[in-house]
Amino acid sequence: MRYMATYDLMETFRNTNQWLGSTAKTLASYPAFAGIPNPMIGMMAAWGEVIERSFERMVVKPSWGIRSITCEDGKDHLVNIRTVVEKPFGDLLHFDVAGREEKPRKILLVAPMSGHYATLLRSTVLSLIPDAEVYVTDWHNARDIPISAGKFDIEDYTLYLMDYMRALGPDSHVIAVCQPAPLTLAATAYLAELDPDAQPRTLTLIGGPIDPSATPTDVTDFGHRVTMGQLEETMIQRVGFKYPGVGRMVYPGLLQLASFMSMNAERHSKAFTDQMFRVSRGEASDHDAHNRFYDEYLAVMDMTAEFYLSTVERIFKNTEIAKNEFVVDGHKVDIGKITDVAVKTVEGANDDISAPGQCVAALDLCTGLPDRLKASHLEPGAGHYGIFAGKSWRNNIRPLVLEFIDMNSDASRQAANTNAA
Template identity: 45%
Template sequence: MLYNAYELQRTMLSGAAAWASIGAEVLSNPALPVGYFGFGPVVASALDVFAHAATPRGKPTFDIQEVTVDESTWGVTESIVLHRPFGNLLRFEHEGLPENAPNLLIVAPMSGHYATLLRGTVARMVESSRVYVTDWADAKMVPVEAGSFDLDDYIDYLIGFLEHIGPGTHVLAVCQPSVPALAATAVMSADDHACRPATLTMMGGPIDTREAPTSVNDVAMQQPLAWFENNVIATVPLSYPGTGRRVYPGFLQLAGFLSMNLGSHLMSHWAMFKHLVAGDGESAAASKAFYDEYRSVCDLTAEFYLQTVEHVFQKHSLPKGEFVHRGKRIDLTAINDTALLAIEGEKDDISGIGQTRAALHLATGLPEARKKYYLAQDVGHYGIFNGSKWRNRIAPVLEEWIETHRTAPLGAHS
């Protein structure tokens, strides 16, 4: 019933948004005098903001057309190099990259948003690296016949992607995937796998949520696992390929994130409205672009979501040494040559300071020279991987770390 009720509401809002958009265009038409005086601009701006907020959104595109390196501009190519039911492996590169450019696998969050949330991350790193991205599928679009997808499968996918790319690959895990990426690295290290990462960078990841708990952690801890299963898990309706699949809907995840900072989101839309009234289309467009991406959400499989709540936020299985993959306990001390970089934002309100850094303390088998911690001053969660502070301050730290550890792990072979 939850999903069907949402679909009904979405359909109604879609019609209202269409009419609001038409009204805004009519009132903004330069051929009509009402758009120049009185309440014309105010009403048009209000309708525009409502239409933008209520319009349904599909999966965005990366749309990274070109990159400028050392004053030379190169066209960027995007391709699917490996297709899997629950996620494709994408590759981004340009002709200006040297033959020996490092391979970087960016592991996108599976947390309700599409991989395109990392558009700025990819655009910056493709300047110096051949970038691969995990393009996770929307669970409601995956037929039930494709099977289930849980934390074990997530780790298996990462290992498979690394095998496809080859030895010496560098990995960047943004937020939520820091946990399975660290687990996959430990599994591959224990097996002396030739394709284990040369470096693993974790940014704003919940490795140990007992450190500086945030409101996100508090929500996960306030209710037993059964509450989440009974209250936020829904069944995909008939209108989608994944009909019958049990999922954690993306619209619930979005509602949760919006409610965490409702005041700031309301102020952002108020500012958008004022920009439109004042005729500042450029500032309004910047806000619209952010919310176009932020409000584009997808569903997670129920089994993956519930296991994440249980093991990452409630039981703290990985830092306690109790995390299991395919029936075998994951031993983080097995990581002995993959260089680890932990990056945190000083103002991160999703992953508190110390949660990502915990990985460095847990990898006791790794020499200190192959560990690094970087705290980005005056940076929030999204600023870690997007925006000017990411491009100018954080990305150079990552590039230097990759360059320092360019070779494959010590025991790896090609």
């Protein structure tokens, strides 16, 4: 499958379906058909509208859509998204609230690189902006990055995170969501050795596979069941001629999306069928619940082949982080070197992607960290998405994370040291 023709074939299939949807919607909208009392014409227009929108969204990077927020002064303040660090494979963005005094909390939100854009954390960012200066890792779509930019695997990812932490300075707080949790832990440990002054004050790991073998799931079973040769042969393709990254080896976003959809095919099929009937009855809108969810869910990005394969092999198969054997740029990273960064883990009791036990394993790896700087939370009834963007995050987890940050900020530590003295 590692040919441009395969990649272009998938893009051709997507493009054709988008065209078919547009054609059906346009054809059924002819004024001449208005006098024909046949409900199938309305259904054809509804089918075309839903199909066109769905296949079009697959190649569109969603907008953050964060224009303004209401601050403590009761006024609406514009939110400007500024690029703080610019790199070939990912930028560091700052959500700068105009006209507001700088907040003492400085939070780096590490977004996952697992098929979707960083905008998947839009609601998480919105919930944190009122109380903090929020920075987010904005990973780029591999198909848009020329081969001349070089490779990008999990070691490069870790080095990127170290650069982002250095850019924010020591009085910052890092929150890693899902996939980047083990690499963020490794980046913090590496900074503890190379540049201790650049370490963040706190590190919060949410639903990440620190030790995938601690509690097996379908994801971990797949990682053990399939060989690396099978993955490389069936999942990796070359970017076609349509994009700047032509020739780059990637795990295509469209292929990932097909896997996502197949896992819950019946539920997705019902959702689209119901939406078509709503459109035909005039009950749907541009930003209804269906479109809000699927505009984000269907927007997928390619991952570099080396990042995908090294993640499966080194994080899931060899469990290098869990064994404290992770090597970055020829140097073995010792997680035990973390001695002054407060670490908190958050897990969902019903998480079927990163099950309870996988993330809290990070605390056992931090052998050099005193117990007073360790914390964990297991959210009852919460699934994977809920622990960082759902009701559980808003009502329970977010307040706990902010409290943890405040307890371990510079001011709190100075007060504690004064009291101890």
